[in-house]
Amino acid sequence: MGERVRELLQHRPRVVNVGLELFAQAIRQQGGEVQAVEWHPPLVEPNPEALALFNDPAVEAANREAVSRMMRAQPVVVGVARARDVIPGMTERTFLHAGPPIDWEHASGPLRGALIGATLLEGLASTPEEAVRILESGEIELAPNHEHQAVGPMAGVISPSMPVYIAENAAGPNRAFTNFNEGIGRVMRMGAYAPEVIERLRWIGAVLAPLVGQALARSGGIDLRAIIAQALQMGDECHNRNKAATSLFYRALAPHLVECEAPSSDIAQVLRFIDSNDHFFVNLAMVAAKVMADAAHGVKGSSLVTTLSRNGTEFGIRVSGLGDRWFTGPANVPRGLYFPGFGPEDANPDIGDSTITETAGFGGFALAGAPAIVQFIGGSPSDAMRATLEMYEITVAEHELFRLPVLEFRGTPVGIDLRAVVRTGILPVIDTGIAHREPGIGQVGAGIVRPPASCFTGAYRAFERAYLGQERRRRAEEEPVV
Amino acid sequence: MVTRIHVEPNAYYDSVALMAVAARVNRVPGVDLAALVMGTTLNLEMLRDSGLGDPALDDVSPNDLVVAVRAVDEGTARAAIQQALEGLQRGAATAPAATPGETRPHTLRTALQRFPGADLVAISVPGPFAPIEAEAALRAGCHVFLFSDNVLLAEEVRLKRLARESGLLLMGPDCGTAFLGGLGLGFANAVRSGPIGIVAAAGSGLQQVASLVDWLGSGISHGIGTGGRDLNAAVGGATVITGIDALAADPQTEVVVLVSKPPAPEVAARVLERAAACGKPVVATFIGRTLAAVPGIIQAGDLTEAARLAVQLATGQAAEIPGVVERQSRIAEERARLNTGQRYLRGLYSGGTLCDEAMALLDPTVGPIWSNIPLDPAYRLANVHRSQEHTFVDLGADEFTIGRPHPMIDQTVRLERLAREAQDRSVAAVLLDVVLGYGAQADPASELAPAIAAARAEAQAEGRHLVVLVALVGTAGDPQGYERQCAALEEAGAIVTPSNAEAAHLAAQLVA
Incomplete structure (x- = not known):
């Protein structure tokens, strides 16, 4: 018997009650101290032989390693290039898209719209009808951004000639890519492909991207993590609100931009474009998060979630210790608020790679610090506070750099633990844009959404199988306790 | 427009x-x-x-x-x-201030952040999930009171090994009661503080001994529950041994009481030797059974006897439960009023240990008893809802509680069963236990007393006198009010005693 048992008998125990409230009440009735846990049944009934995985120190250690890589990754945006020149595995006939793998037949309206737009942009078709025929024929290979070190908001379509940012990890070997933000309203990422949409994309390719690329080269790279850390203290959560981050990026970029060799009218146009778009930074927030998440991927035995992503039809997740396999379920429709003239019946199911921000410990996870947008979750700043506090229940760590003043500078909840999601039934909170379900219309609102539980239960079963395989090899002959 | x-x-x-x-x-x-x-x-x-x-x-x-x-x-x-x-x-x-304290914790980890001084985690979640919570608590350095049942034996072994390696106390699984430092956990009675320490592998057994110690004028230091399987060969008495060592080292404890069904033989030797060497007087009861004598261990025939011996050792004085003599003469009168056909006993219990003890005490005098937890497997009821000859049922067992609350919280099943037993012409007496204390039903007599009165009246209408014996387990300090509960049950015609063993002995006199 240890010293701790001896100590236990020397005073009245101080109790945490997990389960029946009646026992917590009984302790209070006796004048005892008790903290009650609001316990809910897990999402699945675990295999009884695998119960140890929930508290296994080896899994804890793997998760700490993974989350530490995630927090310590240093994404720096260093330049701009054409997608097919830099993105690994990209060919002239590859279109990348958001979310888990999908084909044309199963693609939702906004994704189809964006694919039509990309076909027009690439000059492969001259009319939308022709574009549809090409896409139906299967001569274009569709592949998830996530499988090519890339991310894109909403439909997330990246086609070979599009310009992409290059973000490097200054603390590791990996890098990631993302496309340019087109502004709000009728834009390709929301599934719009009208002539003015394609026109804007051509201007981005011809004027905006080369100038930003030059400016980035002159700057020697801009530290995205530092911008995110500051913006989180300025009312952004860097998924649905990027006002502060866009301003900070603008400040960092502007001097280098004006030093570029280009007509001042072009430079002015670029600056105005950035200034007019509060979401200009969201793609950079995402590529930063992708650099962080990829750094955490592939840690053996880790149950850390390293991808949360949707293609408008399915939600998919990937897990650090489970390789590149996707675990998917049907995407939910966000609960939210709509632009004038639109309503829930217009909404497409959840879409986009932007949930990489939640994966890396901001976005919806930092909602407590973004009071200006809290009405997305149907109410007051205290609801936002609850959303963030709830995420601490399913994450491995508190972020070393991303801190929220409103929580007394506590680090944001970071590193979703698959096991904790399954154990508590608490699903990650995501605040997101809502696209119209028909191609060509665009954004119709914004709101809050959770992933389907089936992504996590599917991944859990795979994790359980892997764990049991390992355990059976390791486990020695059982002996009596004494 | x-x-x-x-x-x-x-x-x-x-x-x-x-x-x-x-x-x-x-x-x-x-x-x-x-x-x-x-x-x-x-x-x-x-x-x-x-x-x-x-x-x-x-x-x-x-x-x-x-x-x-x-x-x-x-x-x-x-x-x-x-x-x-x-x-x-x-x-x-309107921007209402949100404070971080507003949400209730959903996990043990968050609860421990809020309450950093916590040193014990009480767990009562469904069995398949309970080991997850228990292991989390142990790994966080907390002792565990594990109320949950239906935990796999392999998990119990694994968790108890972890507890031992971490120097922590794991009470349970299936641990209904504990008393630590004056605080009752689970279903526990308001028991006076005193010199008697108990280690019990039986929840209602612990409540019975602790409340009788209180009745006999002494008090308890700690009551450590272990869960009913602790003395299985696979578990090896891990928590019983930790409990004995803890009470041996505890300065407040002067007498140690051990409560358990007869352990697996190989475990019994080790545990009893350990107890005998603990440096304090040890009373052991194996719930109505007697084992071969072990030097240094005083064996008590039942839970009541264990309480009496312990109090005698601790205070140097023999004490008796009040009212024994009156109840003795009352039972003789009741017996005289029975018809010749009234030959059988029916026991409707909420505490499994109390049911088991009553059967063990009655079997030698009244003969075999049918049950869902029989002493002899040959007397397992085919249909647990139908009594035959002598029948005692543990209404807290799984077959009665699936989808329903435990009978210590809700008596619906028992009240229905009582009414049916009253209609049986062969029944002489019905035995019931009522366990008071924290966590138990707020006013059990308010339901049970009218049901007893109705059952007796129905038998009376058919020309039979029905005896009802109640073991009312509790203390004067219990929130339900012992006196009030006792008065209501007696008013309904029941014979009420604080001792389950006494109730069994009284019943034996009716049909033996």
Whole structure:
């Protein structure tokens, strides 16, 4: 018997009650101290032989390693290039898209719209009808951004000639890519492909991207993590609100931009474009998060979630210790608020790679610090506070750099633990844009959404199988306790 | 339909605040479409596209608020605009402060952050999930009171090994009761503090011994529950041994009581030797059974005897439970009123250990007893809901509690069964246990007393005298009020004793 048992008998125990409230009440009735846990049944009934995985120190250690890589990754945006020149595995006939793998037949309206737009942009078709025929024929290979070190908001379509940012990890070997933000309203990422949409994309390719690329080269790279850390203290959560981050990026970029060799009218146009778009930074927030998440991927035995992503039809997740396999379920429709003239019946199911921000410990996870947008979750700043506090229940760590003043500078909840999601039934909170379900219309609102539980239960079963395989090899002959 | 536009210059609102108010205004009867936007070019285009275009929009700047309403008539449109503006004002004024303490913790980890001094975790979640919580608690350095049942034996072994390696106490699984440092855990009675320490592998057994110690004028230091399987060969008495060592080291404890069904033989030797060497007097009871004598261990025949011996050792004085003599003479009168056909006993128990003890004490005198937890497997009831000859059932067992609360909390099943037993012409007496204490039903007699009165009246109407014996386990300090419960049950015609063994002995005199 240890010293701790001896100590236990020397005073009245101080109790945490997990389960029946009646026992917590009984302790209070006796004048005892008790903290009650609001316990809910897990999402699945675990295999009884695998119960140890929930508290296994080896899994804890793997998760700490993974989350530490995630927090310590240093994404720096260093330049701009054409997608097919830099993105690994990209060919002239590859279109990348958001979310888990999908084909044309199963693609939702906004994704189809964006694919039509990309076909027009690439000059492969001259009319939308022709574009549809090409896409139906299967001569274009569709592949998830996530499988090519890339991310894109909403439909997330990246086609070979599009310009992409290059973000490097200054603390590791990996890098990631993302496309340019087109502004709000009728834009390709929301599934719009009208002539003015394609026109804007051509201007981005011809004027905006080369100038930003030059400016980035002159700057020697801009530290995205530092911008995110500051913006989180300025009312952004860097998924649905990027006002502060866009301003900070603008400040960092502007001097280098004006030093570029280009007509001042072009430079002015670029600056105005950035200034007019509060979401200009969201793609950079995402590529930063992708650099962080990829750094955490592939840690053996880790149950850390390293991808949360949707293609408008399915939600998919990937897990650090489970390789590149996707675990998917049907995407939910966000609960939210709509632009004038639109309503829930217009909404497409959840879409986009932007949930990489939640994966890396901001976005919806930092909602407590973004009071200006809290009405997305149907109410007051205290609801936002609850959303963030709830995420601490399913994450491995508190972020070393991303801190929220409103929580007394506590680090944001970071590193979703698959096991904790399954154990508590608490699903990650995501605040997101809502696209119209028909191609060509665009954004119709914004709101809050959770992933389907089936992504996590599917991944859990795979994790359980892997764990049991390992355990059976390791486990020695059982002996009596004494 | 009319469209009305209101522009509020230099009034900035976040688009989300605007959408929230717009959503409410759009639900106003007579309003066809309402939009609240800041006057950016894009927003103005959107208004025009929605058919809310108006010349008034031409001079609007991005910092101006635009409220546009299309409604059935002028009055409705104006009222809606007014409502929108008021809604925005209210929204700006009411920003209730959120404090981090507002949410209840969903996990043990968060609970321990909130309550860093916690040193014990009480777990009562369903069995398949319970080991997850118990292991989390142990790994966080906390002792565990594990009430949950249906935990796999392999998990119990694994968790107890972890507890031992971590120097922690794991009580359970299936541990109904514990008393630590004056605090009762699970179903526990308000017992006076004193010199008697108990280690019990039986929940209601621990409650019986502790409350009788109180009746006999002494008190307990600690009552450590271990769960019913602790003395199995696989578990090896891990928690019993930790408990004995803990009480041996505890300065308040002067006498140690060990309560258990007969352990696996190989475990019994080790545990009893350990107990005998603990340096304090040890009383052991194996719930109505007697084992071969072990030097240094005083064996008690039943739970009541164990309490009596322990109090005698601790105080140096023999004490008796009040009322024994009166109940003795009362039972003789009751016996005289039975018909010749009334030959059988029926026991309806909420505590498994109390049911087991009563059977063990009665079997030698009245013969075999049918049960869902029989002493001899040959007497397992085929249908647990139907009694035959002598039948005692543990109503807290799984077959009665699936989808229902435990009978210590809800007596519905027992009341129905009592009414049925009363109709059986062969029944002489019904034995019941009522366990008081924290966690138990607030006023069990309020349901049970009328049911007893009704059962007896029904038998009486058929010309039979039905004896009802109640073992009322509890203390004067229990929240239900022992005196009040006892009075109500006696009023209904029951013979009430604080000792389960005494109730069994009284019953034996009716049919032996």
